[in-house]
Amino acid sequence: MATFRRQVTTLAVAHALSAAERGLAVLPLSRTKLPALRSPHRTDPAQPPCRGECGRPGHGVHDASTDPARIRALFAAAPWATGYGIACGLPPHHLVGVDLDTKPGTDAPAALRALGLRFRFAIPETVVVLTPSGGRHLWLTAPPDTVVPNSASRLAPGIDIRGAGGYLVGPGSRTAHGVYVTAPGTARLRPAPCPRNLLRLLVPPPRPPRRRPRPSPAFPGDGQGLLHFVLTAHEGQRNTRLFWAACRAHESGLGPALTVPLLEAALAT
Structure with a gap:
């Protein structure tokens, strides 16, 4: 042994x-x-x-x-x-692994084909590794400036993605369930570029830019004007405008109510 x-x-x-x-x-x-x-x-x-x-x-x-x-x-x-x-996501290949599982009640290959028809992409010829459980790993590559995160069944049941920070079991590895092998005819291939439309599904959309808070309608008249005065301050004016607005707020009796909104307006600039 x-x-x-x-x-x-x-x-x-x-x-x-x-x-x-x-x-x-x-x-x-x-x-x-x-x-x-x-x-x-x-x-x-x-x-x-x-x-x-x-x-x-x-x-x-x-x-x-x-x-x-x-x-x-x-x-x-x-x-x-x-x-x-x-390891996935590292240069020079920036590898992305598409793990098609074979759990009961799921058909990951069919789900991937359905996604391809819906979003108009086709998986090119690439390296394919067969898993002991009957699944398969498709090796693709991403552009150097694109970070593909790991995910499990986010695209469809049974489709897991191995991206930055993840890894694929390499062909020739022996596990408790058997040996991983390269599919016939694919060992000679290089990992193919990930189709653009599939890549769009794998990369989360960018976060929307942070919006500046609008002046609260709860402060009519001078209250809204003071908030607007601070929100529209340019570099070099911010401290002066905030001090002036705070003085006017307290003089008019709005000081306690406008303290927090004025502070939030100042931080927003």
Whole structure:
């Protein structure tokens, strides 16, 4: 059994080094598909968790590397590793993984085809990895300036997305459920660019710009005018206008009611 485990780990290292030669950053995984190395901060409450800045291994996807020496060191620290993960979102490929699951009651491939018909995109020829459970991982790439987040069943049931901060189980990895293999005819391919219309579905829309608060209608007359006076202040006028408006508010008896709205107006500028 010990000999078989060493052979499995040796094979995982070989596959990981091969992926690294293609520019894919890798890290060792256990049979459970989780990072094989545990956090070095788990028993040190005085040391806050980090993303590898401490220099020690055990930071999950942040351990991923394309450096052969670093990869061998990671696997040497985790001799029980049986597979490897490929970090997504990193240069030069900026990999995006489309994970089509096979959970009971779901048909992820059909759901992806339906999305393609609805939003007018087609998945190009690309690397496809077959999972032991019967699912498949589609490897795509994103533009360098685009950050694709991870998601689970957001597009449709059974379709998970692996983006920045996530990883894909690499082909050749052995897990508790079996071995991940590259689909026939796709190992020679390079990851294809993600179709533009699909990419739009994967990237969350930008947040709307923050609007300046409008003067409250609860303060008629001088109240609204004072708020407007502060809201329209330009650089170099803001402190003076706020002081002047605050003085006028208190002189007119509106001071207690306008204190908070004037402060909010000043902060908004």
